[in-house]
Amino acid sequence: MSSPEISTPSALESLRDFLADQKLALNARLPAERQLCSELGLSRGKLRKALALLEAEGQIWRHVGRGTFIGPRPVINLNDVEYLSEQSRPTEVMEARMAIEPQLAKLAAVHGTASNFAEMRRCQKRCHSAREWRVYEAWDNNFHQAIATATCNKLLISLFDTLNIVRRSTVWGQLRSTQLPPADHGSFAEHEAIYEAIVGRNPDLAADHMRSHLKSVRDRTFSAMEN
Amino acid sequence: MSSPEISTPSALESLRDFLADQKLALNARLPAERQLCSELGLSRGKLRKALALLEAEGQIWRHVGRGTFIGPRPVINLNDVEYLSEQSRPTEVMEARMAIEPQLAKLAAVHGTASNFAEMRRCQKRCHSAREWRVYEAWDNNFHQAIATATCNKLLISLFDTLNIVRRSTVWGQLRSTQLPPADHGSFAEHEAIYEAIVGRNPDLAADHMRSHLKSVRDRTFSAMEN
DNA sequence: GGTGTAACCAATGCAGTATTGGTTACAGCC
DNA sequence: GGCTGTAACCAATACTGCATTGGTTACACC
Numbered sequence: 277m278s279s280p281e282i283s284t285p286s287a288l289e290s291l292r293d294f295l296a297d298q299k300l301a302l303n304a305r306l307p308a309e310r311q312l313c314s315e316l317g318l319s320r321g322k323l324r325k326a327l328a329l330l331e332a333e334g335q336i337w338r339h340v341g342r343g344t345f346i347g348p349r350p351v352i353n354l355n356d357v358e359y360l361s362e363q364s365r366p367t368e369v370m371e372a373r374m375a376i377e378p379q380l381a382k383l384a385a386v387h388g389t390a391s392n393f394a395e396m397r398r399c400q401k402r403c404h405s406a407r408e409w410r411v412y413e414a415w416d417n418n419f420h421q422a423i424a425t426a427t428c429n430k431l432l433i434s435l436f437d438t439l440n441i442v443r444r445s446t447v448w449g450q451l452r453s454t455q456l457p458p459a460d461h462g463s464f465a466e467h468e469a470i471y472e473a474i475v476g477r478n479p480d481l482a483a484d485h486m487r488s489h490l491k492s493v494r495d496r497t498f499s500a501m502e503n
Numbered sequence: 504m505s506s507p508e509i510s511t512p513s514a515l516e517s518l519r520d521f522l523a524d525q526k527l528a529l530n531a532r533l534p535a536e537r538q539l540c541s542e543l544g545l546s547r548g549k550l551r552k553a554l555a556l557l558e559a560e561g562q563i564w565r566h567v568g569r570g571t572f573i574g575p576r577p578v579i580n581l582n583d584v585e586y587l588s589e590q591s592r593p594t595e596v597m598e599a600r601m602a603i604e605p606q607l608a609k610l611a612a613v614h615g616t617a618s619n620f621a622e623m624r625r626c627q628k629r630c631h632s633a634r635e636w637r638v639y640e641a642w643d644n645n646f647h648q649a650i651a652t653a654t655c656n657k658l659l660i661s662l663f664d665t666l667n668i669v670r671r672s673t674v675w676g677q678l679r680s681t682q683l684p685p686a687d688h689g690s691f692a693e694h695e696a697i698y699e700a701i702v703g704r705n706p707d708l709a710a711d712h713m714r715s716h717l718k719s720v721r722d723r724t725f726s727a728m729e730n
Numbered sequence: 731g732g733t734g735t736a737a738c739c740a741a742t743g744c745a746g747t748a749t750t751g752g753t754t755a756c757a758g759c760c
Numbered sequence: 761g762g763c764t765g766t767a768a769c770c771a772a773t774a775c776t777g778c779a780t781t782g783g784t785t786a787c788a789c790c
Contacts, residue, residue, distance in 0.1 A: 308750060319765050324752085340751045341773025372658045375606035383602060413529075414561055414575055431599045431669055435662050441577060442658055444529075535781060546734050551783085567782045568742025 288326040302347045374490045381486035382479040388426035396422040514549040532570045601717045605710035612706040615653035623649040
């Protein structure tokens with residue numbers, strides 16, 4: 277039986293020869309499968325087996341609708357926020373917040389500067405003076421952003437930004453309970469506690485307050501969803 | 504009456520009234536400028552001035568070809584991992600790991616499945632049998648990746664991936680102390696402790712072990728850098 | 731100088747079409 | 761039965777032409 281053991285390897289060989297001939301640069305796109313078939317005189321099945329081997333070796337990578345390319349598969353776009361938002365359920369987003377934001381508060385208490393603290397204070401005041409839910413929410417968001425900024429860690433800030441975008445674009449399955457100005461919103465006291473702990477350079481306390489703040493946010497959100 | 508001090512504010516007022524009437528949701532798109540002009544009976548110039556004020560307040564954001572939207576301008580996609588890597592110093596990367604990975608271990612102990620645990624075990628074995636530093640490092644990396652995967656939280660996994668890419672592309676300012684096979688590498692016991700805590704469904708213990716593991720990694724790394 | 735109007739610009743969205751890798755069904759052939 | 765080649769189909773993606781949108785400029789008119 278000379279056919280399978282030899283014919284498939286020969287397909288691989290002719291494909292390798294073709295690639296060597298063309299001297300294709302990194303990331304270059306090679307002809308579509310159907311075209312390569314006729315050029316190399318191979319059936320599509322054989323060609324695809326050869327291509328699969330090359331792909332397994334990391335020599336090429338393929339994608340439906342795009343083509344076959346030279347080189348290692350590029351890193352997937354991790355920050356494809358839309359995709360992430362579709363993939364993330366509200367409980368997951370909340371879980372991620374509770375995992376990360378307390379740590380940010382902790383580090384903010386360590387590395388935060390006076391101007392960081394001033395920005396946090398400014399956001400708090402705007403929260404108080406907000407008369408519409410939307411405005412309140414904007415400054416609440418800025419408050420949490422200010423805490424992330426206070427970590428003085430660009431990587432963590434970037435991770436928080438991604439988390440934040442996903443959170444804001446997540447469909448929470450509810451309308452805000454109207455245009456309610458959040459007059460006696462419980463978050464005021466919680467924000468204050470977080471702020472005090474951070475400014476007081478008390479990392480663990482800051483993390484604790486952030487954790488309980490997020491817990492109450494979670495409870496309010498999900499209980500509102502069930503109503 | 505028709506002086507600029509009055510006419511422009513009135514444009515702003517009628518625009519605010521319009522927004523209140525429509526009760527537009529967050530991220531909703533409001534009508535195109537030309538349409539709003541006729542609806543509100545304003546010239547485009549006046550309308551644009553009013554819109555510019557709202558935009559300055561952070562109430563709306565606009566983009567050519569897309570439209571005008573309610574809410575804060577979404578943050579640009581910072582998928583530029585290379586940029587992040589340049590901006591992040593080794594201490595920052597390490598700090599981010601110590602902030603996030605213990606939380607991942609904690610959640611892995613909560614949500615992890617049997618197949619997650621099997622994968623973690625597989626990575627551990629490969630770490631043991633590795634004879635080159637590079638291979639060891641690859642499976643060590645996979646071990647931490649498996650923990651992130653075990654959180655069953657796509658958002659957290661994605662954040663970890665970003666962190667991981669930055670970490671791996673960070674210049675640590677040192678060469679590995681040669682090709683040393685890490686025969687009695689201290690991380691073995693630490694990995695084992697983390698694994699046991701996760702499989703034993705002990706979230707806090709898992710976080711603790713991860714924290715001390717990262718501490719020892721940090722100490723080894725930075726002491727090596729000083730030598 | 732300020733205002734309103736219209737025209738233009740580049741960026742974007744959108745819908746329809748073509749292309750691409752991946753898969754399946756089937757006839758033909760040892 | 762097992763393998764092969766062919767064709768058809770599928771979902772994802774690129775491409776293309778057109779409509780729309782915010783931003784800008786020019787100009788006539790007070």
